[in-house]
Amino acid sequence: MPTVLVVDDQVLIRAGLVSLLNAAPGLTVVGEACDGDEAVRLAGTTAPDVVLMDLRMPGTDGITAMERILARAEDGAPRILVLTTFDLDEYVYNALRAGACGFLLKETPPERLVAAIHTVASGDMLFAPTVTRRLIEAYHPGPVPPRTIAPEWDTVTGRERDVLRLVATGATNTDVARQLFISEATVKTHLNRAMAKLGLSTRAQVVVFAYETALVTPGGPTVLP
Template sequence: MTRVLVVDDQFLIRAGLVGLLDAASGFEAVGEAGDGRQAVRLAAKTRPDVILMDIRMPDMNGIEATERILAEAVAPAPRVLVLTTFDLDEYVYGALRAGASGFLLKDSGPERLLAAVAAVAGGDALFAPSVTRRLVEAFAHQASSEPGAQPPPDLDVLTTREVEVLELVARGLSNPEIADRLSISEATVKTHLNRTMTKLDLNSRAQAVVVAYETGLVTPGR
């Protein structure tokens, strides 16, 4: 059973998502929050597997809420799936940078939403990697050059193979595709990726994609 916390400042959207999850086999809505502060409190209380997180909310937005939840979470940390109206939204980029596992457009159908929640809960692949990659390309250079921006981590701590895996993840390849490309097992790919995320202090595959672009390992258009 995948336990889901729903966060959105619009009551009808929250109610619709909760109803969809409770009616579907294998999912359970464990709570709903109307703003980021309430989301932080409920995430600590209910310890969901996945959080459906709206971005633009009053008081505390979804980016700050994502940062707080992941920083304070007791392992295993929940996976955050961002809900947004636009596929090229700088706020979504900020959420991915903060550690969200992926994002989904609000006009997606019920089957796609449930599939996205299941994919994020499984942690095997970033949902819609091509769209996420396009989003990162659009905002990575801009965000990293802003005054006060945190510098990207140093990739020198990675082995050559870990760098290769990170680059292919950023290019949107799945674990089986990376295994085939590098002639290694899928389990070995997961090991390299997990070690990379530990060394770079990353929370999600999406965050790894962001780092690959911000460090210049992968550049837009290549």
């Protein structure tokens, strides 16, 4: 049964979310926070499976809180599901960079919100890779050399780079396996090793890294030639 930490600075919204999730089958709210600092503290003491995170809060914002939560989680880091008022903006882009597993608008129907929490708790991303690409294309600051953004880049093998590039274009593990003529298990191995070397924890971060380092480019092909 997934456990949830609710983070929102607006009292009525937070109370409504807590009531909704506590009433939903298969979910348990283990805490509620009114700002980023309280979110970091409660994430450490309650160890939730999912953090439902508002982004724009006074004081410590949601992105900073997210970075601190994930940095402090030694094992079993929580999955971060962003709940925002705005669709495509720099806040959501920065949330992807920080390690968010998905995002929803605050106008999302209750049943979809509940389903979304179960989705990210199971280890999946909530938004389509094309949405992630659209965000990156709109807000990424321009490419920098991979070894500048990640000195460990030189330790990433050629095959691992191929896998990263394809994953960043939105390809599934099955797609990557078919295009590179390897097994899905081998895809997972290459991807996990590359992500570990580069300090990436989600596929969304892989997309961000690939765009920022020009492994893939805005408007470029979605598959390798």
